[in-house]
Amino acid sequence: DVKVTQSSRYLVKRTGEKVFLECVQDMDHENMFWYRQDPGLGLRLIYFSYDVKMKEKGDIPEGYSVSREKKERFSLILESASTNQTSMYLCATLGGTPGQGGKAGNQPQHFGDGTRLSIL
């Protein structure tokens, strides 16, 4: 089974702090994703990465950055936390490579259990 581990289940930080959320996976997956989940909005993609040192902006990247120095670890960084970044943050991984057809090219993502972040 794929194991996606997020370093904290609950985190409380103050406005203006730099916040690091860590995600580690044990399946050697190339692709990793960071989402935030808010009531009534579903999951929204913040950033994703196809490979080490590669990153792509998702739908809501403002106020966030990411780091992928090792294949198994994908970090989400809140440069200067604000109260509107209070949310549930979910990390996901995905195996396979772009360009493959059928099921191999459309594998579902595997999610961690989330970090509930509160910014005071």
Next chain:
Amino acid sequence: GQQLNQSPQSMFIQEGEDVSMNCTSSSIFNTWLWYKQDPGEGPVLLIALYKAGELTSNGRLTAQFGITRKDSFLNISASIPSDVGIYFCTGQIGAGGTSYGKLTFGQGTILTVHP
């Protein structure tokens, strides 16, 4: 960006009742996925659909990939208390390049089952 409209937003049902929820999109997807999220946990995959018209079952769950590739539904038969949670539909393009693996999520359906 692409939009997925999921309905209903919430459902309150009695144990034993059947449940139906659906998603519609303004765009075509190559894959439809249905996830369930239990309280305090991350989403877990229930059913994956890869072909237009495909009807797939997983126990009491049945899902279909719409012919137009712009919609999908999920049915749960004979609901039980452990069915409670948030159900998400997601669409995936699955193409190469920077679209690979990107999911678009519906808003979620919150299901409550009364014993």
